[in-house]
Amino acid sequence: MKFFHLSDLHIGKQLHRYNLGEEQRDIFAQIVSLAKEERPDAVLIAGDIYDSPVPSADAVSIFDEFLTELCAIEPQIAVLIIAGNHDSARRLDFASNILSKHKVYIAGLPPMHEGERILKVTLADEYGPVDFYLLPFVKPGFVRPLLGDGITGYDAAVRALLAREEFDAKRRNVLISHQFYTAGGKEPKVSDSEVHYVGGIENVDVSALEPFDYAALGHIHKAQQIGGERYRYCGTPLPYSVSEADDAKRVTVVELGPKGEEPLIRELPLHPVRRVRKFAGSLQEILNAAGEEVCHDYVSITLTDDVEAYQPKEQLEERFDRILEIRIDNARTRKLAELSGEELVEINPYEAFGKFFAEMNGREMTEEEREMMRQVIAQEWEEES
Ligand SMILES: [Mn+2]
Structure with missing residues (x-):
């Protein structure tokens, strides 16, 4: 069983004031070509399809085109989608019954009433069936009507929902989930583009994932494993903040062999139309570095000249098309920050x-x-x- 693991598409996202529609269309076209080459049995999208619960018309079109292209590949690829914390669960659920007839499976809301279960999709290969469990983003408040007022935290909510399911331990089980997973208190590496709370308030420990042969996770924007090779965040397909300038974005490809064997995991590189880059140095150094291969990228610039240059913004804008921010870091600004006590100390x-x-x-x-x-x-x- 081979599948692509994607998450955090954040369609409709802006990078500072720039619309990323073109970059997003292009990156989905790359994913579609990779799917044509690799022929996965399924594509998993682990939440945050859209950047906003009320996506723009253009954002909806971008996702529509992506799904249409994926579904046109023969033999047909199943697409398994869950809602993330940025999505409107109910909007994402639109037409999900009809879409499931075309092998597009969407789980917007987690089980909230007696008799409801986590959406399970079973696909099969030469080693037998694989059960995929589609668990959308869960907040304790969503599931209290079902599970009772004793559910106070995210960890308890996820565990209680999983405990209602009957997993067949002889079969291969895969979870798709969008939460802040930690491993014995160890947190994943985060970026500036996620929305999450400090202090581990929303964390779910990876020990909850024990029944699964693979957990396709979403929510964290840097690709990484958490608490074991088979529990993974695949990260965003594009850099969505300056803090992700050096992240290599990729498609995670997972191959499940027979039950009990470790999954085979590969990462296929993605190449964004425009990269996010950070430059630091004197104005002259940065102007000299503004060659053809970088001047159309998104750039964050830190000027370190001690004597502040004349109209640096105008000079930089002549060389760079897409400046995200210009910062000044020299003896004067450091002194100012010190005097005003402006250094922000974040405390949870x-x-x-x-x-x-x-x-x-x-x-x-x-x-x-x-x-x-x-x-x-x-x-x-x-x-x-
Ligand atoms: Mn996200």
């Missing part, structure tokens, strides 16, 4: 409350008190978002 609510508690009570919190605080903050946060 757990640490903040922990410090406050210790100051007021003259002692650290007990484990039990910590747990109570966790629950209160988790609930608050969920109601807010």
Whole structure:
């Protein structure tokens, strides 16, 4: 069983003020050609199809074209899609019953009522059936009507939903999921383009993934495994922030052999029309570096001249088509930041409350008190978002 693992397409996303429609159309065309060469049995899309719950007409067209091209490949490739935290679950679910007749399977909402189960799609190869479980983004609040008020965290919510399923341990099982997975407290490497909370409030430990031969994960924008080779984030198909300038974006290809064998994982490189690049140096150095191979890319520029240059923006704009930002980092700006105390210290609510508690009570919190605080903050946060 061979499948492509994709996630976090974020169709409709803007990079600073630039519309990425052209880049997105191009990258999907590359994925379609790779599918024609590789002939996977399925393409898995692990959430965040769109960047916004109300995608623009152009964004919807881009996804429509991508699906249409994928589905036109013969023999037909199954497409398995879940909603991420950026998607509107109900909008994504539109026409999903009809689409399933064309081997496009969409799970917008997780099970919310008695009698509902995680959407399961079974495909088969020479080694027998493979059960794919399509678990869309879960918030504890979504599943409380089904699972009860005792479900306070993301970890508990995901585990309780998985516990309702009956996995056949003799068959190969694959999960598609869009959550913030951590491995024994170890967090995945994140970028600036994800929306996530600090302090591990939304994390689900990878031990929940134990029943699966492969977990196709979405939500984190850098490709990486978490807690084992077979639990993977595939990352975004395009760089969506300056922090991803050096990330090689790729399609993750997974081949499942017989039950019990480790999956074979390969990564096929993608080549965006325009890269995201970072330059740091004096204005003259950067102008000298603005050759034909970089001047059409998206660039983040940090000027380090101690004597600030005359109209640097105008000079840079003459050489570069797409400037994302121009920063100045020299003795003067560093001094200014120091004086105004502008250095931002980010502190998560757990640490903040922990410090406050210790100051007021003259002692650290007990484990039990910590747990109570966790629950209160988790609930608050969920109601807010
Ligand atoms: Mn995302």
